[in-house]
Amino acid sequence: MKTNGRQHLIIGNCIAAVSAAEVLRKQNPSDTITIIGDEEVPSYSRCLITYYLGDMITRKHLLSHNEKWYADRDIGLHLSTRALSVDAQKHTVIAEHKGKKKKFEYDKLLVATGSTPIFLKSFPYDPAGIIGMRNYRDAETLKRWAKKGKKAIIIGAGFVGLKTAYGLARQGVQAKVVELLPTVLGRMTDLEASARIVERLTSHKLIEIELNNSVTATRKQGDKYVVTYQNGAEEAADFIVASVGVKACVEFLEGTGAALTRGTLQVNERQETTVADIYAAGDVCISPHIISREWIYNAIWPVAASQGRVAAYNMSGQPAAYAGDIPMNSVDFFEMWITAIGNVQAEGADIETLKYISPRVYQKVFIQKGIPIAFMAVGNVDGAGLIRGAIVAEMPWKEFVKKPQARVLPIAGEGM
Amino acid sequence: MKAFTFKPEKCDLCRKCEEACVAVCGPAKKKSSEYVPHIRVFQSPVGPYIRLCRHCEEPPCVDACIGESLQRGPNGLVIQDEERCIGCFMCNMVCPHGAMKTLMSQEKAFKCTLMCGTKTQPTCVLACDRGALFFEEVSAHNKNIRRAKLKELPRK
Numbered sequence: 001m002k003t004n005g006r007q008h009l010i011i012g013n014c015i016a017a018v019s020a021a022e023v024l025r026k027q028n029p030s031d032t033i034t035i036i037g038d039e040e041v042p043s044y045s046r047c048l049i050t051y052y053l054g055d056m057i058t059r060k061h062l063l064s065h066n067e068k069w070y071a072d073r074d075i076g077l078h079l080s081t082r083a084l085s086v087d088a089q090k091h092t093v094i095a096e097h098k099g100k101k102k103k104f105e106y107d108k109l110l111v112a113t114g115s116t117p118i119f120l121k122s123f124p125y126d127p128a129g130i131i132g133m134r135n136y137r138d139a140e141t142l143k144r145w146a147k148k149g150k151k152a153i154i155i156g157a158g159f160v161g162l163k164t165a166y167g168l169a170r171q172g173v174q175a176k177v178v179e180l181l182p183t184v185l186g187r188m189t190d191l192e193a194s195a196r197i198v199e200r201l202t203s204h205k206l207i208e209i210e211l212n213n214s215v216t217a218t219r220k221q222g223d224k225y226v227v228t229y230q231n232g233a234e235e236a237a238d239f240i241v242a243s244v245g246v247k248a249c250v251e252f253l254e255g256t257g258a259a260l261t262r263g264t265l266q267v268n269e270r271q272e273t274t275v276a277d278i279y280a281a282g283d284v285c286i287s288p289h290i291i292s293r294e295w296i297y298n299a300i301w302p303v304a305a306s307q308g309r310v311a312a313y314n315m316s317g318q319p320a321a322y323a324g325d326i327p328m329n330s331v332d333f334f335e336m337w338i339t340a341i342g343n344v345q346a347e348g349a350d351i352e353t354l355k356y357i358s359p360r361v362y363q364k365v366f367i368q369k370g371i372p373i374a375f376m377a378v379g380n381v382d383g384a385g386l387i388r389g390a391i392v393a394e395m396p397w398k399e400f401v402k403k404p405q406a407r408v409l410p411i412a413g414e415g416m
Numbered sequence: 417m418k419a420f421t422f423k424p425e426k427c428d429l430c431r432k433c434e435e436a437c438v439a440v441c442g443p444a445k446k447k448s449s450e451y452v453p454h455i456r457v458f459q460s461p462v463g464p465y466i467r468l469c470r471h472c473e474e475p476p477c478v479d480a481c482i483g484e485s486l487q488r489g490p491n492g493l494v495i496q497d498e499e500r501c502i503g504c505f506m507c508n509m510v511c512p513h514g515a516m517k518t519l520m521s522q523e524k525a526f527k528c529t530l531m532c533g534t535k536t537q538p539t540c541v542l543a544c545d546r547g548a549l550f551f552e553e554v555s556a557h558n559k560n561i562r563r564a565k566l567k568e569l570p571r572k
Contacts, residue, residue, distance in 0.1 A: 019479075045482055045483060045484055047482035047483075047504070048482065048483060048502065051502055056502070057502065061499075061500065064484050064500075301479075301480065301482045301506070302476070302479045302480040302506070302510065305478075305479040305480075306479050328509060328510075329506075329509075330504055330505045330506045330508070330509040331504060332503055332504060332505065332523065335520055335523060337505055337518070337520070339505065339508070339509050341509065381505055381508060381509070381518065382508065382514075382518050383508070383514040384505075384508055384509045385476075385507075385508055385509055385510050385511035385512055385513070385514055385516070386512065386513075386514045388509060388510060388512070389512035402462075404458070404460035404461075404462050404463065404464075404465040405465055405467070405513075405514050407458065407460050408458070408467070408514060
């Protein structure tokens with residue numbers, strides 16, 4: 001039994017928490033590590049829930065970490081346990097488990113609670129028909145609704161919105177996506193790329209995408225939900241999925257004095273919050289842009305995984321700094337791949353763009369003062385990491401295209 | 417630590433490394449008969465070059481893998497559970513070596529896991545009779561040079 005070790009407490013049970021726990025155990029064999037998570041299942045990849053919704057993967061595949069994983073690493077796991085408050089002076093956390101309150105003590109606390117979907121007045125959360133798509137429970141709910149429902153309206157054509165529509169269509173539900181912006185996938189695309197993605201997705205007869213439109217109100221009518229669009233038109237559906245964005249889960253930290261930046265937990269490069277002995281990692285906190293060093297909200301999986309590890313090293317007393325990353329993402333729809341790295345909507349007098357356009361492939365690179373700053377590829381994404389490497393290293397484009405490896409990219413091959 | 421070294425001036429694109437790789441790790445168990453070597457040799461105006469996983473010390477692909485398919489294995493190897501790959505190609509987006517083989521037809525990404533069964537040398541290295549491909553211990557001397565070089569670079 002451990003008696004003299006430190007107590008590491010982690011709130012949250014997704015990738016930031018799991019990658020932190022793994023490092024903590026490796027660095028501190030005799031310390032106590034405890035994870036509390038508000039879901040009823042052990043850790044899994046949230047990015048896969050839409051694949052699970054579309055039956056592209058099994059439940060067993062989704063739930064990757066079983067109880068044995070925690071037992072092997074001697075990590076205490078408390079499921080269905082929601083943190084309610086933190087007392088930073090006494091170093092305690094009050095949490096709720098099935099209606100009962102529980103107290104946890106800590107020497108070092110890691111907040112990895114992630115983020116939760118945003119609902120607006122025009123489409124408020126309703127457990128009977130208006131939900132977000134964020135966790136295992138949501139995926140199970142949508143799967144259940146998909147069995148009896150015929151039509152769904154998805155508000156927001158971001159990543160989650162489109163992947164949810166794809167998943168629902170595979171379940172035989174007619175999925176209508178409404179997006180306020182003129183492009184899908186928000187900051188990841190331009191008009192040309194967006195048009196290609198829309199064309200590919202709507203080739204499925206159950207998917208419909210409407211851009212430049214928004215929902216101004218929703219009301220319940222019988223067992224249907226009726227939405228009103230900004231142009232006054234109305235449409236009925238069996239259920240609604242809100243995917244207009246996410247916000248950090250920080251409510252339980254109220255009273256600790258932890259500083260927030262635009263509603264997101266403020267941290268430094270060592271993942272320390274402004275409160276002593278409280279660290280944060282993942283979607284709950286901000287992260288630095290690797291080039292500009294600005295603090296941004298970059299809620300993506302790779303950032304969460306790295307931040308979790310950096311936090312764990314610092315919690316173990318080993319100084320480590322997170323270098324930062326750039327906004328980026330990669331996704332596939334019906335065998336069409338899309339990768340975007342950096343700000344692919346950058347504009348300015350000193351920014352020039354190079355394009356490669358063919359019937360199947362669309363690539364675009366943004367060059368500022370000779371240095372690539374962003375890259376977008378649709379159709380053929382092979383070797384995208386090579387350009388990411390050049391962006392991060394601030395390597396001049398002329399130099400990059402001279403590298404033999406760059407030739408695998410159609411857009412760089414031209415420059416030879 | 418061991419690492420791959422490639423001498424482009426010795427390579428004449430005979431592709432024996434690719435053939436050997438496919439023969440051992442190859443696609444026999446996979447659905448299609450597509451030729452999927454983990455090591456790929458290409459010609460360029462400045463000479464041949466290879467695309468191959470370098471088994472980075474801090475592999476960005478492992479952090480980026482949303483399907484938890486890529487993992488840190490024993491001895492610093494980067495291993496892959498191909499069953500878990502869902503084909504999002506996040507790994508391809510972050511790999512600075514362009515090592516991921518993005519196989520669109522199978523909606524999966526593949527890479528070298530150095531599991532080709534020979535204890536001494538990887539299959540591709542054994543197959544190379546031109547003296548172009550090596551897998552050897554990075555000497556301490558070499559390491560020090562690299563460290564010194566790294567210090568000169570601006571910190572990111």
